[in-house]
Amino acid sequence: MPANRLADVSLLLVAFIWGINMAVMKMGISMIDPFAFNSVRLSLSAITLGVCVWLENRSRQIDSDQKPTSNSLPPSVKKWGVVIAFGLLSGGFYQILFAIGMDRTTAGDSALIMSSIPMWTALLAFIFLRENLEKIWSGLAITFVGTLVITLQSGGIDFSNENLVGNSIILIAALAWSTGVIISRPLMKTITPIQLAFYATVGTLPIHYFMAWFVQTDGLNHLNQPSILFCIGYSGIFSTGLAYAMWNYGVHKLGASHASVYQNLVPLVALAAAWISPLNEKITWIQIFGGFLIIFGLLVTQKLRTTPAESSSTKLQRKH
16 A cells, blocks of 8 residues: 555544544543543553554664654753653643543533644644734634534533533643643654653653542442443553554654644544444534534634644644
């Protein structure tokens, strides 16, 4: 199979893996508490990403054209601080909020809100990096409206509503991940996205172990149930592990702009998976309308960019 076609297949599979993972995570968290679920699935993710890093380093050693500086972490203390900050945001804060929010809202809403991450990343880049949004403000505005429609669809601002609370937490999680992407940009010249994801996951595992211990639930005592093991295994090995490596491969071969088209499929797959899965979530017209606005706005944004950013930092995608 030609390399470009293999990359397209890889990106398409990632869209399905990430979309299905929304329903899988929702089912898993409904059976055991979010903290126990996170501690085990992210342990599997760390192992899977570790294997991916080893394979990546091995392939770079074989390829004599690759510069050796991209195989190791930057040596300066300042850049180590950025690695730690990114880890706390993406591997710690984001993962905890995502699991808590998922426990309080639907898989469909979570997927649609998370699909707005490119918009938040662009807005944060405008605020902190002074990047120009003159060409793409209209697309971002459409995406923003769609995100608000999904977040507030449960009947206005009433924080006694469980779904609204969950949607708001998921929205904060999306902002946390986008912030991590922004601060990690200087690292991308000396470290690959898979390596950074591995260090962030391993470095924050103690936080997730502590949270699982602190809440003192019996979630870990139910790991012998096949349904729970399936959800943890799928989310930890495939969604947060192998899919991340596959996405990175697709971006490397085809570019971030090309890959972002496939990312727009994730919320559609998630809605379908949540509908046909045991969750049996109903697809509402508000979800359809809000999802359309989000995806349309992102497509408009991509189209209006005169020089799409193809830097390595755009390879960093959310880890479900």
